[in-house]
Amino acid sequence: MNWWQAFPAIAVAALLMFLPGLVLARALGAKGFACAAMSPLASCGLIGLAGVVGGLFRLGWGLFSYLLVTAVCTGLAFLLRRFLNGRVSAVAPASVAPAVQWAGILGGMVAGSALIFNRLLPAIGKPGNFGQVYDNIFHLNAIRYILETGNASSLTLGRMLSPDAGIAIYPSVWHSLAALVAQLTNNDVFVSENAVVVAVSALLWPFACIMLVRGIVGPRVLPLVVAGALSGGFWMFPFQLLQWGPLYPNTLAYSLLPLALLVLVGLFQAGRERFLDNVSLWCFLAIAVAALFMSQPNGVTALLAFSVPLIAAAWFSQLRARIRVKAGNRSIALVVLWGVASAAAFLVVWQALLLNFDSWQPSRTLEQAVGDVATGTLLGGGDTMVASVAALVGIITIIWRRRGGWIIACALIAAALYVVAVVMYQGRFRHFTIGSWYQDPYRLAALVPLFMIVLASVGADGLVSAVRGWLRRIAAKRSAGRRPGLPEFRGSGTLYAVAAAAILALALSTLVDSVHSPGLTAVSTKIKDSYSFVPGWAVSSDEFALMSRLDSTVPKDAVIGVNPFNGGPLAYAISGRHVTQYHISPGPDDDLRKIAMDLTTSQAGAETCQLAKKEHVRYILDFGRFYILNFVEAQAYPAFDNVLATPGAKVELVDHQGAAKLYKVNAC
Template sequence: MQWLSAGPAILAAIGVLIVPGLLLGWFLRLRGFALLALAPVFSVSLISVAAIICPVIGVPWSALPVLVLALAASAVAGVLSRHTRAALRSPRAFDDRFVFAVLGTLLAAVIIGARLVYAFGAPDNISQTYDNIFHLNAIQYILHTQQASSFTVGGMTGIPFYPAGWHAVVSLTVQLSGTGIPVAVNATNLVIGALVWPMACIFLCQQVLGQSRMAALLAGTLSAAFGAFPLMMVDFGVLYPNLLSISLLPAVLALGIQVLHLSAVPDMPPVLRYLAVIVAVPGLALAHPSTLMAFLAFLSPAVVFVFVKSWRKWQRNWPASRSRALAWSGALVVGAAAVLLTWQAVRPIAEAAFWPPIHSPLGSLWELATNSLMNRPPAIVVSILVAAGVVAMARQRNLWWVLGMFGMACALFLVVSSFSPGRLRDFVTAIWYNDSYRLAALVPAVAVLVAAYGAAWLMGLLRRRLDDRASQGRGGAAPADAGTPPPSSAPAARLGAMAIVVLVLLTQLGGVQYAADKARSNYQLTADSQLITRDEMAVLQDMVSLVPEDAVVAANAWNGSALAYALSNRRTIQLHVLSSSFTLDDKIVLDSLREAKTNPTVCPAVRALDVNYVLDFGGQEINGGSHPAPGLDNLEGSGVATLLSRHGDAKLFKFNGCD
C-alpha cells in the first residue's frame, strides 16, 4: 500500500485533531499561532469528554457528539469572553510572526513526517510489539460497541478504567476516512508527531523567546532533533497514548506559564487563561494521566518562583499585603497537599511498576548531558545548545523557573534510571511504571525550550560579533538614511537562514537516525515478525471471506492471533494477553479443545463461548514468552476441525467437534 492512498486518513486525522479545538479556541479569543497550537489540546479534551458522556446519555460514538460539545463549549466561552476586559491579543495576530511560526511548523512536519513515514514503512504496517495487541483491538472494540469512553474501553479486558483519549481519536479517523485500523493508526500518529508536537513546542518557546521569526524557526527545527521523542514512543511498548499526551504537554505548559503571568507574549485575558487550562486538563489526563502529573511536576518550580517573587513584594509593604500573603500561602499549602495526594493516587498497582533501574547515577547524568537517553547515540549539537541555554538562563534570574522545569524533568529520569528499587523510587516514578523509557520521552518537552533559547543566545552573540567587525571595517562611514534598512539586516537574515540549514543537517544525525532505524525494524512484516508474520497476515486476510462476521474464534492471544479482531473484524475469545476476564471456559478451550470427542468438559465450554473457528499460529510468542495452548495444536488429525486456510505454519480451522 502506498502513502498516497493514506491521504484520506491523514486529512481525517488532521480534521479530528484540529477542527473542534479551533472552534473553541476562537471563542476563547485566541488568534494567530496560539489558535493553531492549542487547537489539538482542546480537541482531545472535547473528544475525550464527549466519549465519556455518550454512554451516559445513550448516544452512539461518532464525530457528531464531539461537534455538539464543541459548539456548546464555544457558546459558554463566548459568553464569558464578552464579560472580560479587552483582549490582550495584537490586532495584527495573523502577521509575519504567524507566518514564520507556521513555516517553523511545516519545516518540523517535513522532517519528523519523513522520519515517521520511514519508520512505518507502509501505511498499513503495524507495530510488532507487545502493547499493540491491546491498542489495535481497543479501537475495534470502540467501533463494535459504538462507545469510546475511558470507562467502557477497559471492559475489553475487564478493567474499570483505561485512558482512551488516543483510541477515541483514532476511532474517529477510522469512521471519517473509511480506512482500516492500521492505516488510521499510522495516519493519526503521523499527524500527532509531525504536526501537533512541533506546534506545541513552538508555542511553548514563544512564551520565553517571544514571537520573533527566528525563534519560531529554531523551535520548529529543534522539535525534530530529539531521538527520545516522538520516535521512541512509536517504537518502544508501543506507547501510543504517551505519544499523544506528551505531544500536547508543551502547549499545556505554555498555558500554565500564562496563568502564572510569566509569559512574554500572553494570548488571552487572565480569566480566559484559567478557563483554557480547565479545558485542557481533561484531554491531557485522558490521553494519559501520567503526563498530567508530569505537567504538575514541571510547572511546580515556576509556581515556587512566582510565590517567592510575590512574597518579596509583599514584604516591602507588609501591613497592606499581610492578608493577601497569608491567603496565597494557605492556597499554596493546600495546592501542594492536593498534588501530593493525587501523586500518590494516580499510579498503577505495585506489580505493574516492575521496571528496574538501567544505569548508575553517573551513567544517567551522562545520558542527560549528551541527550543520549536510553543508550541512543549522543546528540552533540543539541547538547551544546542545551548547555548554552542553561548558561544564558542562569545569567537571568527572571528565567530561573525555566531551569527549574528542566531540572525537574532531568531529576525524574535520574531517579527512575539509576536509583535502587525501593520506597523513594516508587513514590517518585511509579506513576510511570518505573519505566525509564516513559520518563526519557518527557525530557524533550522542556529541553526543546532550553535548546531553542541557547541557540537564539549563541546566534545573538555571533550576530553582534559580525556587526562589530562590519562597523570596524566601515570606519567612519556615514550612517544610512532613515528609510534604508540597516546594513546588518541582510547579513543577519543570511546568518539566520544558514543557521537553520546547519541545524537541520546536524541534528538529524546520531540519535534521531538511530531512533528511526530502530522503530522501522518493529514495523516490518516479515517471515518471522514478532507479533504477526507474513504467513499469519495472509491467513487473517483469508478470514474476511471464510469466517462470518458474528463468529467467535478460539485463539491464543500471546502468539498474535488475537489481532484477528482488529485486522479481520472477527472476535477471538481473548482480546489481549493480559485480561482479568479470563474464564475457566477460556482455559478449557485453550488447553483441551482438540479433545472435544473425549473430554466431557470441552463442548459445554465451546457452547458457552460460542466458538466456531480456530486459529493456530504456532508457538512463537511476543517478547519470547511461553504460554502454550495445547488444545489448539495439531488439529488436523484430531477429527474435531476442518482446515480452511493455511500459509506456512499459520492455519485457520472450522471447528465441528461438538456438532
C-alpha cells in the same frame, strides 16, 4: 497503497486535531497565535468529552457526535464571554507584525516536520504496515472496537478486555481519533492508525514545541525555527515511543504537553508577552487537564511535575513581597496557607495517579545517567550534541538575564525522573516518584527532550540579543564618527523575516539531521523492523494473510479461540471477527482456561463443551508455539497451539496459509 495515497487520511487526522478546537478557542477569546496554539488541546479535549457523552447517552461515535459536542461547548464558551464582556482585561497584540511571527512559526514547522517525515515514513514502510509489538495488539483492537460498538468513552473502553466491568477506564482519545479517520476516509484500522501516528509525530509535536517557545521568548524568528528543527532531532521522542510499546497514547499526551505548559506560562506570567486573559487561561487549563487525562494520564503527572517550579516561584515571590512591605501576620499567613494547600492538593493528585507496576531494574550507573541527560545519549543511544550545546547556551543566557530559572528547574526535574528510573532499585521512593509512568525508563526518557528544546531556543534568543547589541554598538560608534558610505538596509521587515526563516530552517534541519544521524538512524531501523513481517514479531506474513480472509471463512456470530501470546488477537482488528482474548493482559478467566485446555478433545455435553457453546467458541487459530513473550502463561492454551499434535483432536481444517491454520471445532 503508498504515502501519497495515504495523504488524505493524514490531512483528515490533522484537521480533526486542529479545526474544531480552533473554533472553541476563538469562542473562549483566544486570538492569533494563542488561538492556534490552544486548538489541538481543545480538539483533543472535545474528542474525549464527545466519547464520554456518547457513551452515557448511547450516541454512536462519529463526526456528528464530535461536531455536536463542539457546537455545544462553543456555544457555552460564547455565552461565558458575553457574560464577562467588559470585565476581562484586553490582551495587547504581538509586539511584531503577524507576518514576522508566522514566518518563524512556519519556518520551524517546515524544519521539524521535514526531519520527522523524512525519517518516519521510510521507517514505517507502507501506510498499511503496523507495529508488531505488545501494546499495538490492544491499540488496533481498540480502534476496531470503537468502530464496531460506536462506544468511544474513556470510562468504558476497557470493557473490550473486561466485558462485565461497569466502569473500565482506559484513555481513548488516540483510538477515537483513529476510528474517526477510518470512518471518514474508508481506510482500514492500520492505515488510519498510521495517519494519526504521522499527524501527531510530524505535525502536532513540532507545532507544540514551537508554540511553547513562542509563549516564552515572544515572536522571534530564530528561537522558533530552532525549536522546530530540534523537535525532529531527538531519537528518543517521538521516534522511540513509536517502536517501544508502541506507546501511541503517550506520544499524543507528550505532544500536547508543551501546549498545556504554555497555559501555565500564561497563568504565571512567565513569558515575555501576555497572550491570553486569565479567564481564558483557567478555561484552557481545565481543557488541558481533561485532554491529557483522556489521552494518557501520565501526561497530567508530567504537567504536575513541571508546574512545581512555577507555583513555587509564585508562592515565594508573594511571600517575599508581603514580608518586605510588612503586610501583617494575617496577610503573610494567608500566603503560607495557600502554599500548604497547594502542596497538599499536589500530593493527593500525585498519589492518586500512581500505578502498581514495578518490574523494571536499574540499567545505568549514576555517572552514566547524568551523562545521558547532558549529551542526549539516553538509555545508551546516540547523542544529540547540537541540542546539548544550544541548551548550555540557554542555561548561560538564563543565568545572565536572571529570568527564566523555572525552565532550568523543569529540565532538572525531567532529568531527575529519568535518573531515578535508570539508577534506583525498586522501593517506596522510586514508586512514589515515577509510579505514574509504570516506572518505565523509556516513558521518562521521552520527557527529557522537551526542555532541552526550550533551553536551546532560549539560548538562540540570547545569541541573537547579544549579536544585535554588538551591532548596535558598532553602528553607534560609526555614526558618532560620521563615516559616510556605510550601507543602509531598507525595505520590508516581513520580507527579511521570511527570508531569514527559510534560510534558518534549511540550515538548522540539515545540521541537526547530520549531527544527530546515528541515533536517528538506529531508531529508524528499530521502527522498520517492528513494522515489518521480519520473524520475531507478533505475526508472520502467512498469519496475516490467513486472518485477512476470516471475514469470509468465519461467521459473524462465531468466536475464534486464540493464544494471545502468538498474535492471534489481531484477528479482531484485521477482520472484525471476535476472539477469546483481545490482548495478552488481563489473563484468561476460569472458563476460558478450561476451554483453552481441552476444547479439541472434549465430548459433547462435557463442561468444556458447554462453556464453549456459551461463549460461541467454534473456531481455532493455530499459529504454533512462537510467542511474542515467552512467559509461562503462554503455555496455558494447549487446545489452541499445534492442534493436530494433541491425540484425539476433533477439528476440521477450514483454511491455511503456510504453517498458519484455521480449524473448525467438531469435538462438541
